[in-house]
Amino acid sequence: MKYGNLMxxxxxYVYLKRIINISGYAEDFETKKAIQQLSVELKSANIVDDKEMPxxxxxxxSKVSVTSDSGWDRTIQIVIPKDKDLKQNKVSILTPMGTAxxxxxxxxxxxxDFPKGKQNLKITNVIQEGSLNSIQI
Known part of the structure; x- marks a missing residue:
C-alpha cells in the first residue's frame, strides 16, 4: 500500500463512519460483510485535512480504473449511496467494490473478498471529480 494505511x-471519514453505523442493519449479507471489512480498515486509517489529501x-x-487478476478492466466512480447508478458506472461506497x-x-x-471469491485488483488510475465538500448529503 503506497501510503501505509487507508488515507x-x-x-x-466522519460521513463514512455515519453511514457505516446506519448501514449495519443492511439485509444483504455481502453488503454487511463489505461494511464490516471497511470498518476494520478504518481503525488504522490515516485521517488528514483536505489540503493534505494526495x-x-x-x-x-473519484473515477477509478482497475484491472483484476481474472482479466477484466473497469472504470467506475465511487459515490454516496443515493447517487449510485450502475448504468453510468457510479458505484455506492456500500457495495463490495466501493468498500474495497x-x-x-x-x-x-x-x-x-467479493461474492464470487477473492480477487486482486490493481488500481491503474484515479481521477478526482469533486470531494464530499462539493456534494450534498
Whole structure:
C-alpha cells in the first residue's frame, strides 16, 4: 500500500463512519460483510485535512480504473449511496467494490473478498471529480 494505511479526508471519514453505523442493519449479507471489512480498515486509517489529501487517493466521486487478476478492466466512480447508478458506472461506497477501493491509491493492489471469491485488483488510475465538500448529503 503506497501510503501505509487507508488515507481519508476528515469530513469524508466522519460521513463514512455515519453511514457505516446506519448501514449495519443492511439485509444483504455481502453488503454487511463489505461494511464490516471497511470498518476494520478504518481503525488504522490515516485521517488528514483536505489540503493534505494526495490527488491519487480514492475518495467520494473519484473515477477509478482497475484491472483484476481474472482479466477484466473497469472504470467506475465511487459515490454516496443515493447517487449510485450502475448504468453510468457510479458505484455506492456500500457495495463490495466501493468498500474495497475507498482510501487506496493509484498503483495499489487490493485483495478483496467479493461474492464470487477473492480477487486482486490493481488500481491503474484515479481521477478526482469533486470531494464530499462539493456534494450534498
Amino acid at each position: 481519508l479526508e476528515k469530513k469524508e 490527488i491519487d487517493v480514492i475518495r467520494f466521486n 477501493l475507498f482510501g487506496y491509491s493509484k498503483g495499489d493492489t487490493v485483495v478483496w
